[in-house]
Amino acid sequence: MLLIAARVLLILGVLHVIFGLVRFRGPLLQAAAEGFVGRFGHSDTRRLVFWFIVIGPMLALLGQVSLQAIERGDLVQIRTIGCYLLATGVLGVLAFPKSPLWSLLPTALVFIAAGFGWLT
Numbered sequence: 001m002l003l004i005a006a007r008v009l010l011i012l013g014v015l016h017v018i019f020g021l022v023r024f025r026g027p028l029l030q031a032a033a034e035g036f037v038g039r040f041g042h043s044d045t046r047r048l049v050f051w052f053i054v055i056g057p058m059l060a061l062l063g064q065v066s067l068q069a070i071e072r073g074d075l076v077q078i079r080t081i082g083c084y085l086l087a088t089g090v091l092g093v094l095a096f097p098k099s100p101l102w103s104l105l106p107t108a109l110v111f112i113a114a115g116f117g118w119l120t
Contacts, residue, residue: 001110001114002070002078002111002114002119003067003070005107006063006066006067006070007063007067008063008107009060009107010059010062010064010066010067011063012060013055013056013057013058013060013061013062014056016052016053016055016056017053017056017057017060018056020053021053024048024049024052027043027045027046027049028049031046062081065077065081066081066111069081075115075116076115077115078111078114078115079114079116081115082108082110082111082113082114083108083112085104085107085108085111086104086105086109086112088101088104089101089102089104089105089108090105092104093105
């Protein structure tokens with residue numbers, strides 16, 4: 001179960017970037033046409049685009065680090081990742097109740113349980 005959760009994080013990260021590039025193609029092309037640098041802070045839409053796409057590599061990195069921790073059997077790191085996921089999920093759900101951040105909560109619990117050795 002933990003291995004699946006880690007792979008899902010990695011895949012979600014990649015899909016976040018791909019979806020963001022496709023879904024927000026227009027604002028990205030506009031920003032590029034304007035020189036790209038400094039073109040994302042003046043519009044709510046462009047800020048959304050930036051953060052939506054930037055979270056992708058972070059999710060992929062988290063998935064990759066998780067896979068390496070699983071391979072090493074590093075329960076402390078697995079548990080730590082779970083705690084960070086839980087904190088992010090709780091904060092995200094409180095700030096945006098109708099968001100997909102709810103998915104972090106069960107994922108976090110899988111990591112925490114595995115980090116304590118309750119899941120194998």
